[in-house]
Amino acid sequence: MGHGHVVVVGGGICGLATAHRLVREGIPVTLLEGSDQLGGLGTFFPWRDRWIERFYHCVMPTDDHLLGLLDELGLRDSIGWRRTRMGMVVDGRSFPFNTALDLLRFTPLGVLDRLRFGVVSLLLRRLGRGKDLDGTRTEDWLRGLYGDRVWELLLAPLFGAKFGARFGDVPALYLWQRLGREGAVSVRGYPEGGYRAVIDALRASIEDGGGVVRLDAPVRRIGVDGGVRIELDGGEVVSAERAVSTLPLPLLRQLADDDLAARLPEVRLPYQGVVNALFFLRRPLSGHYWTPVVRSGAEFDGLIQMTPLVGVRPYSGWHLVYAMRYTDRESPLFREDDAAIAARWTAQLLELHPSLRAEDVDDVRVFKAPFVEPVYPLGYLARRPPVVVDGTPLLLATTAHVYPEVTSWNSSVGLARRVVGMLAEAPQRVPGQGIPS
Ligand SMILES: Cc1cc2nc3c(=O)[nH]c(=O)nc-3n(C[C@H](O)[C@H](O)[C@H](O)COP(=O)(O)OP(=O)(O)OC[C@H]3O[C@@H](n4cnc5c(N)ncnc54)[C@H](O)[C@@H]3O)c2cc1C
Known part of the structure; x- marks a missing residue:
């Protein structure tokens, strides 16, 4: 049939x-x-003579389904892999956050909490095995393991960035799975030609096979x-x-x-949306790909710098930095005018990085998406x-x-x-x- x-x-x-x-x-x-345009949340916009993703995206080495698809499209080898590093801005101060030594020097936590943080983080995946994490609140699980101070000072603001005030209520299974995908992995990938190359290849494959794309x-x-x-x-x-x-x-x-x-x-x-700004800078902020921003007077709760992942070639020599805030689509921020957000977030970025001058910021674009993912x-x-x-x-x-x-x-x-x-x-x-x- x-x-x-x-x-x-x-x-x-x-x-x-x-x-x-x-x-x-x-x-x-x-x-x-x-x-x-095709691509949904992975779609792009024209910037000068380039196409750039509206929202930051990267490929993880554990993305087996996606890598299998890229194989079918003949694009698997177009992924450039780089070892990336993570930073952390807490109370306006920047810290590297990658090695045991970084953790020992991470003064926002007391010495004992730093040790506890390191040991628990190493064991966390194992500690979750066999537990009903789907039925356990993230806050209950993490508070129990890390203690109140680490939860309040670091984890709640860090992970809460994604789900807002409701983060503590999300099943711990979500976080546990996330650690499995991203945990200790610092290698990240990005397709040559950007996500647009993948989207174009998918469209060509559908149309070549007789499908219709409207x-x-x-x-x-x-x-x-x-x-x-x-x-x-x-x-x-x-x-x-x-x-x-x-x-x-x-x-x-x-x-x-x-x-x-x-x-x-x-x-x-309920669904979480996102407000996201792209800064085109004359100079890099740091060598870190991902930097959560905690209690530092900024409305964005993280920065993604593309330079450590892809360099400056895809952006005509500029350093591209994404700043993001996950938020409800009904929130005042989400409803606010893009130009006002761009102006305020630029001022906040300059405040956080005193070596950056206003003239180093060449351009700022703001994009929003109302539905990123459910709050489980x-x-x-x-x-x-x-x-x-x-x-x-x-x-x-x-x-x-x-x-x-x-x-x-x-x-x-x-x-x-x-x-x-x-x-x-x-x-x-x-x-x-x-x-x-
Ligand atoms: C800030 C941010 C960063 C992310 N980072 C990463 C990352 O690093 N790596 C990663 O793998 N993923 C990342 N993601 C997640 C990833 O983008 C999404 O999981 C994925 O794109 C979801 O795809 P989708 O097709 O399910 O939905 P969507 O991309 O939302 O697609 C839905 C499509 O439906 C269309 N549509 C809506 N209404 C209608 C209608 N009435 N009629 C016809 N069409 C309609 C929309 O225009 C859209 O094209 C990120 C997402 C965001 C927002």
Whole structure:
């Protein structure tokens, strides 16, 4: 039996990888992207004669799914790997934060806490094995192991940057998995030609295989009536036997017709968004790739410097620094005008780095994203939404489905593979029955 037409909604990495895999399985596919660019959170913007990622991205050596995809695209060897280092700014002072010696000299913590921090950090992955970390609050787990002072002075502000005040409530499993991905790994990779090269290669692979990629095709309504009925802005209707939605669940809920809305997963997750500024500098700040900024009077809670990872060539000789603050899309910061954020964050960056002068800042750009990842509740493993929307030919492949894996291009590519496997196994929809979950 042949495969009917599948529509993929969303042209971020998850949608692109899904469409790429469908084409390779010989399944006819149309990908609908609402904006005028592919890549989603990994997308880029034109800067002078370059294309630059709006949000910092890098590849980890443990990103097996992504590296496998890059292999298929002939791009695996285009990844340049570098050993990177981490810094830390606490109370306005900068510290390197890589070696045992760095830790011994890390004066924001007392001597005993430094030792405890070092020993517990070394053992943390092992200490988590066999524990119900999905049902344990991160704060309870880390406070118990590191003690109150290390939690309050360092860990809460450090990791809390990602989930805000709710961080302590997120399952410890999330952090444990993150340590598995990033932990002691200091080698990071970046594709030659940037993430745009990967996005372009995915598009070419889909189109060469007979798939259709449509930009500027925002979906405004989705319904299921035997097949899937997708209405675009402007009124055009695209029908398909089956569809995969990669949109964040709150967005999908807004687009679903009443019948579909009633069948969508019940779990309602708050999502964290991000405000992110790019500084094009005449000089580097330090040799560190990642620097959390803690209690230092800045609104951003971390800096990513691209120079140690890729040098200055991709940025016409400028040193590119990303500053980020994860925040709710309803927060005053998220709603604030980009120019005001750029001006204030530039002043804060100059304040933190006295050797940097205003004339060293050549340009500043601000980008925001409302949906980066869900703030996972305790016990989420059992509450994760199923991929198949019950009794329908609609499948979901979103960041809410990758937990406990870390939200990343790697986990999206892995999810895409799983979802396409399910579609390929069920050649055609049995009317009225959807796809077995
Ligand atoms: C600041 C930041 C740093 C990150 N760093 C890294 C990193 O170093 N390494 C890493 O691997 N990952 C990183 N990530 C995570 C990574 O970017 C995401 O996990 C991944 O891009 C999610 O892909 P996605 O396809 O699921 O969603 P998205 O990228 O959000 O794609 C969804 C797509 O759907 C489209 N869409 C929305 N509404 C509609 C509609 N109505 N109709 C049609 N299309 C629509 C959007 O335009 C978008 O293109 C980072 C993310 C951020 C924000």
